Amino acid sequence: MLDDFMIRAALAGIGLALACAPLGCFVVWRRMAYYGDATAHAALLGVALSLAFAVPLFPAVILVALAMAAGVTGLTGRNHAGDTALGVLSHAALATGMVAVSFVPGVRTDLMAYLFGDILAVTRGDLATIWLGAGAVVALLAWRWSALLLATLSPEMAVAAGIRPKAEQWALNVALALVVAAGIRIVGALLISAMLIIPAAAARPLVRTPEAMAVAAGGIGIAGVLGGLAGAWNADLPAGPAIVCAVTILFLLGVLVGAVGRGRRKRAGGTL
Amino acid sequence: MRDLPGRILSGGPGAALIGLDRVSVALDGHPILDSIDMQVRRGEIVTIVGPNGSGKSTLIRTIIGLLPATSGTIRRAAGLTIGYVPQRLAIDPSMPVTVGRFMNLPRRRPAAAVAAALAEAGLPGVERRQIAGLSGGQLQRVLLARALLDKPDLLILDEATAGLDQPGVAAFYARIEQVRARHGCAVLMVSHDLQIVMRASDHVICLNGHVCCEGTPEKVSLSPAYHSLFGMAGAETLALYRHHHTHSHDEDGGGESGRESGRADRAGCGHDHGPHGPAEPARARDHA
Numbered sequence: 001m002l003d004d005f006m007i008r009a010a011l012a013g014i015g016l017a018l019a020c021a022p023l024g025c026f027v028v029w030r031r032m033a034y035y036g037d038a039t040a041h042a043a044l045l046g047v048a049l050s051l052a053f054a055v056p057l058f059p060a061v062i063l064v065a066l067a068m069a070a071g072v073t074g075l076t077g078r079n080h081a082g083d084t085a086l087g088v089l090s091h092a093a094l095a096t097g098m099v100a101v102s103f104v105p106g107v108r109t110d111l112m113a114y115l116f117g118d119i120l121a122v123t124r125g126d127l128a129t130i131w132l133g134a135g136a137v138v139a140l141l142a143w144r145w146s147a148l149l150l151a152t153l154s155p156e157m158a159v160a161a162g163i164r165p166k167a168e169q170w171a172l173n174v175a176l177a178l179v180v181a182a183g184i185r186i187v188g189a190l191l192i193s194a195m196l197i198i199p200a201a202a203a204r205p206l207v208r209t210p211e212a213m214a215v216a217a218g219g220i221g222i223a224g225v226l227g228g229l230a231g232a233w234n235a236d237l238p239a240g241p242a243i244v245c246a247v248t249i250l251f252l253l254g255v256l257v258g259a260v261g262r263g264r265r266k267r268a269g270g271t272l
Numbered sequence: 273m274r275d276l277p278g279r280i281l282s283g284g285p286g287a288a289l290i291g292l293d294r295v296s297v298a299l300d301g302h303p304i305l306d307s308i309d310m311q312v313r314r315g316e317i318v319t320i321v322g323p324n325g326s327g328k329s330t331l332i333r334t335i336i337g338l339l340p341a342t343s344g345t346i347r348r349a350a351g352l353t354i355g356y357v358p359q360r361l362a363i364d365p366s367m368p369v370t371v372g373r374f375m376n377l378p379r380r381r382p383a384a385a386v387a388a389a390l391a392e393a394g395l396p397g398v399e400r401r402q403i404a405g406l407s408g409g410q411l412q413r414v415l416l417a418r419a420l421l422d423k424p425d426l427l428i429l430d431e432a433t434a435g436l437d438q439p440g441v442a443a444f445y446a447r448i449e450q451v452r453a454r455h456g457c458a459v460l461m462v463s464h465d466l467q468i469v470m471r472a473s474d475h476v477i478c479l480n481g482h483v484c485c486e487g488t489p490e491k492v493s494l495s496p497a498y499h500s501l502f503g504m505a506g507a508e509t510l511a512l513y514r515h516h517h518t519h520s521h522d523e524d525g526g527g528e529s530g531r532e533s534g535r536a537d538r539a540g541c542g543h544d545h546g547p548h549g550p551a552e553p554a555r556a557r558d559h560a
Binding site for chain 1: 333336337338354356358359361362363364366367368369370373374377378379400402418428430
């Protein structure tokens with residue numbers, strides 16, 4: 001069954017969607033959307049390093065993503081706002097990656113594949129990496145879930161409850177590095193944060209608890225993956241962008257459902 | 273009162289729950305707090321007042337452990353449970369959280385305990401409401417209820433009434449007094465609602481980077497250090513404070529009422545307006 005490239009593509013996409021769902025919720029709640037983008041762009045440096053030195057891609061990308069998280073934490077302070085530090089580091093990493101790759105003959109086209117991903121070319125080995133990475137992300141977030149929720153709602157209250165918000169932030173950094181490393185082959189560096197943000201945002205109008213939002217985001221992500229792949233199969237669309245388009249359509253549907261729900265509540269007397 | 277020998281704080285009524293010994297705090301190299309000595313005893317309501325930038329919140333954050341003290345020591349009674357009510361909860365509308373879920377963070381509680389804490393905070397039956405949909409006063413009561421879940425020995429409130437109108441503030445402090453009366457917990461709060469706070473406290477610490485003066489509310493409101501810090505507002509507090517001892521009123525103070533009348537009057541009052549004090553309206557208007 002795994003011999004069929006469409007099956008492998010679907011399984012890869014589903015694994016990515018499952019990892020992106022809970023992490024994407026935190027990215028949305030904590031307003032880290034730009035952080036996800038920046039990490040993904042910086043990951044290209046990891047790709048370049050992996051191509052240049054013929055080391056495995058997954059650890060190289062994770063290393064660069066974590067190094068960027070450490071750099072952002074270190075730079076953010078009195079002189080630089082967090083998004084300035086992010087902007088400097090992500091573009092510096094992206095440009096350095098491009099320059100580094102130019103020294104390696106014959107990898108220019110490879111790099112394009114990492115910018116836009118190629119889910120239809122996913123191998124069995126990739127599949128194993130993606131599911132291991134996704135499993136690690138889900139396990140990590142499930143383990144830290146309550147602490148992360150409280151640290152997101154109020155760092156002060158988290159500290160008072162014996163939680164260290166900085167350590168919890170690192171749990172998110174690690175999860176983000178894992179997702180980027182797992183997803184860069186599938187949807188590519190440019191679209192990976194779309195898979196984090198859009199399903200979570202699409203789930204928001206439909207739910208009342210954080211847990212429900214993570215589950216709904218997972219469902220929406222999976223539906224988007226299958227829808228996008230169907231589009232790629234039937235209409236010969238580029239698979240990665242088609243997946244992002246599909247989750248965007250689901251996002252618009254979510255907005256619509258939310259608006260209808262609000263209207264209904266208003267007519268029912270305005271009580272929540 | 274001020275001397276805190278270097279031994280572990282012990283239990284018993286009137287014992288210190290928290291003791292600060294020459295605690296100094298600097299942020300980014302700038303000294304914020306200088307050599308603070310203070311303590312909170314079991315069952316006592318201690319209020320920290322001070323102008324903006326005087327280090328009130330820094331002091332609270334240091335006591336909670338959010339900031340490290342640059343020097344000095346902070347002693348806690350063995351097994352001390354702290355309930356913390358933050359200044360505000362900047363909840364992003366993108367995060368769906370019901371009151372019930374919030375009360376179960378970071379660990380699960382029995383539903384009955386959650387219901388009881390919410391009822392005690394004056395907001396029963398809101399478990400299914402969204403946090404983001406609560407008014408400021410309702411949110412403060414939810415935060416208080418959450419702090420009460422742990423049956424704290426010490427309740428710490430960091431400008432918990434910021435954003436409430438004056439009747440709301442008065443009602444909130446009356447509720448704090450009720451909680452103290454029921455649980456016997458100590459309360460340490462930071463506030464700039466001078467008039468109301470001064471009356472609700474057993475001990476007032478006037479802070480401006482260092483402890484300017486401290487003592488009973490009356491002693492502090494008479495102290496020159498307090499008046500040089502607060503100027504007109506301080507003088508007003510003094511006037512109100514004296515005034516308060518002759519009778520209570522509920523008009524010009526925005527419905528505030530003192531300790532004597534407030535407690536009995538407010539029991540079971542579930543809404544945000546101040547209590548209707550026992551003072552005769554005509555008499556209150558005379559002073560308006």
